[in-house]
Amino acid sequence: MPGSSFLRSLLRSPLRTARVIAGPLAAGCAPPAQPLGPTRVDRDPSSLFAPHHVDGRFFNPWGPLPLRFGALLRWGFTPSAYDKQTAPVVPIVANDGAALAGVETSGSVTWVGHATFAVHDEDDVFLTDPHFGPRALVPRRQTPPGLPIEAVPPDAFAVVSHDHYDHLDAWSVERLPETMDWYVPLGLADWFRARGRTRVVELDWWQSARRGRWTITCLPSQHWSRRIGHAANETLWCSWLLQSDQRRYYFAGDTGYFHGFAEYGRRFGPIDVALLPIGAYEPRWFMGYQHMDPAEAHQAFRDLGARHMIGMHWGTFDLTDEPVDLAPRELAEAVRAHGGDPDRVRVLAIGERWRVPEADPVASREAAASTSFVAPASR
Numbered sequence: 001m002p003g004s005s006f007l008r009s010l011l012r013s014p015l016r017t018a019r020v021i022a023g024p025l026a027a028g029c030a031p032p033a034q035p036l037g038p039t040r041v042d043r044d045p046s047s048l049f050a051p052h053h054v055d056g057r058f059f060n061p062w063g064p065l066p067l068r069f070g071a072l073l074r075w076g077f078t079p080s081a082y083d084k085q086t087a088p089v090v091p092i093v094a095n096d097g098a099a100l101a102g103v104e105t106s107g108s109v110t111w112v113g114h115a116t117f118a119v120h121d122e123d124d125v126f127l128t129d130p131h132f133g134p135r136a137l138v139p140r141r142q143t144p145p146g147l148p149i150e151a152v153p154p155d156a157f158a159v160v161s162h163d164h165y166d167h168l169d170a171w172s173v174e175r176l177p178e179t180m181d182w183y184v185p186l187g188l189a190d191w192f193r194a195r196g197r198t199r200v201v202e203l204d205w206w207q208s209a210r211r212g213r214w215t216i217t218c219l220p221s222q223h224w225s226r227r228i229g230h231a232a233n234e235t236l237w238c239s240w241l242l243q244s245d246q247r248r249y250y251f252a253g254d255t256g257y258f259h260g261f262a263e264y265g266r267r268f269g270p271i272d273v274a275l276l277p278i279g280a281y282e283p284r285w286f287m288g289y290q291h292m293d294p295a296e297a298h299q300a301f302r303d304l305g306a307r308h309m310i311g312m313h314w315g316t317f318d319l320t321d322e323p324v325d326l327a328p329r330e331l332a333e334a335v336r337a338h339g340g341d342p343d344r345v346r347v348l349a350i351g352e353r354w355r356v357p358e359a360d361p362v363a364s365r366e367a368a369a370s371t372s373f374v375a376p377a378s379r
Contacts, residue, residue: 041062042061042062043062043259045263047062047259048062048205048220048260048263050062052220053236056231056234057231057233057234058187058224058225058237060220062258062259065289065290072286074286075286078283081283082282082326084318086323088142088324088325089325090143090316090324090349090350092143092144092349092351093349093352094351095146095147095351095353096147096151097118097148097152099353100118100120100125100152100156101153103122104121104123105122106246106247106355106358107119107122107272107355108121108355108356109273109310109348109353109356110352110353111310111312111348111349111351111352112127112145112146112147112351113131113143113144113145113146113316113350114136114166114313114315114316114317115128115129115161115277115312115313116131117275117310117312118147118152119242121244121247124156124157124212124213124214125155125156125157126156126157126159126214127152127157127159127176128158128159128161128253128275129159129161129167129251130152130160130172130173130176131167131316132145132147132149132175133169133171133172135171136165136166136319137165139317139318141317142315142317142324144350146349146350146351146352149172149176152176152180153177154177154179154180155179156177156180157181157211158182158183159182159184159240160182160184161185161221161223161237161239161251161253161254162221162223162224162225162235162236163188163191163225163227163230163235164227164254165227167254168227173192173197174195174196178196178197178199180197181200181201182201183200183203183209183216183218184200184202184203185202185204185205185218185235186202186203186204186235187202187225187230187234187235187236188235189201191229191230191235201216203216205218205238206218206219206220213244214242215241215242215243215244216240216241216242217241217242217243217268219239219240219241219264220238220260221237221238221239221253221254221255222256222257222260222289222290223237223254224290239251239252239255239260241264241271243268247272247273247356247359248271248273249272249273249275250268250306252274252275252276252277253277254290255290255292256291256292257297261299262303262304265303265304269306270306270307270359271307272307272356273308273309274301274306274308276300276310277291277297277311278292278294278297278311278328278330278347279291279311279315279319279320279324279327280320280322281294282322283320287320291313294327294331294333295330295331295334295337297309297331298331298345301345302338307344307357307359308344308345308356309346310346311328311331311345311346311347313327314328314347315327315350328347331347
């Protein structure tokens with residue numbers, strides 16, 4: 001029968017079957033049927049502060065996601081340009097997480113995998129997009145978590161960027177300490193409360209919350225949202241700035257490259273550590289709006305003016321066409337092409353703990369004194 005060879009290829013390829021049916025939900029790759037927002041891309045910084053909510057849906061006010069659902073089918077039915085028969089090589093180091101129970105003399109960052117980091121700064125621990133679970137809806141975890149979930153201290157807190165399954169994991173949320181505080185974008189607090197996690201703070205873009213010595217600011221990203229039980233763009237997506245008097249961390253979550261990075265560098269610099277996605281980027285015609293490639297991530301690092309960059313969003317879930325271990329090599333090439341300092345741009349092994357080098361204390365104090373709080377934007 002016509003098309004039978006294609007159907008057989010789907011059945012022989014669980015990855016492509018998952019991609020066509022449910023994998024895109026995990027990767028954030030199944031676009032809304034009707035994008036919202038302006039029809040042209042607006043790179044003026046004022047667009048970052050524009051209203052971004054209409055008729056119960058959020059949107060990126062500087063320009064819409066330029067894809068329709070048919071693009072998903074085109075991607076699913078297009079053979080990949082990459083050969084994935086060779087097993088990926090993702091470095092792993094043993095880490096029992098015992099260090100999280102102590103006090104860090106300055107700051108350290110441990111990569112748990114994908115977009116999950118455990119940042120240990122003096123006597124505080126915070127997690128980014130905590131995912132310790134075995135799946136992102138359909139895609140299986142390729143590498144084990146870099147820390148045991150039981151090592152997360154009860155007074156830790158976490159930031160969540162959006163509701164896609166590779167970033168918001170019910171398995172992990174339900175097993176992390178009930179005493180944790182959660183900081184989430186608009187629309188997600190009820191999801192946490194339904195799971196008995198009531199210590200949740202919901203923020204709009206440009207809103208901040210205080211937790212002890214930390215100012216936690218929700219910032220725009222170029223992405224979108226969808227999850228079973230959540231309509232497309234019913235909940236907000238974001239990136240996060242976490243700053244104390246000593247250090248500043250920027251966590252990009254999931255995002256395409258956009259003009260927000262330069263604005264954050266101007267408003268919040270100097271940023272000590274930028275945690276930026278470098279994987280799940282092929283094919284570019286489909287992924288370019290929503291996921292940066294390694295070269296774009298390096299440009300985002302330069303726009304931010306950050307002291308250090310750590311690449312993430314690779315090596316854990318096989319979500320898109322490129323091999324899961326390709327992104328670090330492409331990032332190294334981008335650094336060389338721009339004459340960048342490789343000591344400032346790094347990827348970590350799963351479980352690796354990296355200590356943040358000390359900054360100039362005078363410059364850090366002057367930057368902290370010059371930073372002003374920004375009024376929340378209108379939805």
